[in-house]
Amino acid sequence: xxxxxxxxxxxxxxxRDEIFEISDFHQYLIEHFKVGKNGxxxxxxxxxxxxMEKYSVIIVSKNAFAKRYLKYLAAKFLKKNxxxxxxxxxxxxxxxxxxxxxxxxxxxxxxx
Numbered sequence: 001x002x003x004x005x006x007x008x009x010x011x012x013x014x015x016r017d018e019i020f021e022i023s024d025f026h027q028y029l030i031e032h033f034k035v036g037k038n039g040x041x042x043x044x045x046x047x048x049x050x051x052m053e054k055y056s057v058i059i060v061s062k063n064a065f066a067k068r069y070l071k072y073l074a075a076k077f078l079k080k081n082x083x084x085x086x087x088x089x090x091x092x093x094x095x096x097x098x099x100x101x102x103x104x105x106x107x108x109x110x111x112x
Contacts, residue, residue, distance in 0.1 A: 005061050007070055008096040012055040014087055020099070026052040028077045035063055071097060 014020030029050050031042045044050070051058045059070065071089050074097065078084040085102075092098040 005064060006095060007059045007061075007067065009057045009059075009070065009074060009089070010055060010092070010096060010098040011057065012098075013101060014083070014099050015055055019086070020083065022052055022055070022057065024081070025074075025077055026050060026057050028080075029057060029059070029073060032073055032076070033059075035061065035065065067091070067095070074099070 011022055034041050035048050047063050048061045074089045078087055087099050089097050090100050
C-alpha cells in the first residue's frame with residue numbers, strides 16, 4: 001500500500017474579500033474528482049477524502065495522482081463561476097496551491 005498524499009488549496013484572500021464560497025469549491029471537487037481504476041467523477045470511495053477548513057480545502061489520497069490535476073479542477077471551477085479573470089491558482093509549496101489575484105499594478109508598470 002502506498003503512502004497517502006496530501007494536498008492543500010489555500011483560498012484565504014478571495015474568502016476574506018467575500019467573492020469566493022469555499023463550500024461551493026469543496027462540493028465541486030467532490031463531484032468532479034476522478035480517481036481509481038473506474039475513473040468516474042464523484043465516486044471517491046475510501047481512496048480520497050476532501051475536507052474543508054476555514055480558509056482551505058484539504059485533499060488526502062491513497063492513490064497517486066498528478067498535482068496538476070488539482071490545479072486543472074480549480075481552474076475549471078474558477079472559469080465556471082466567472083472568477084478566472086480575477087483569480088489564478090499558484091503553487092506556493094510542494095504539496096499546496098493558493099488562490100491569488102492577478103496583480104494589475106505590475107502589468108501596468110511594465111507597459112510604461
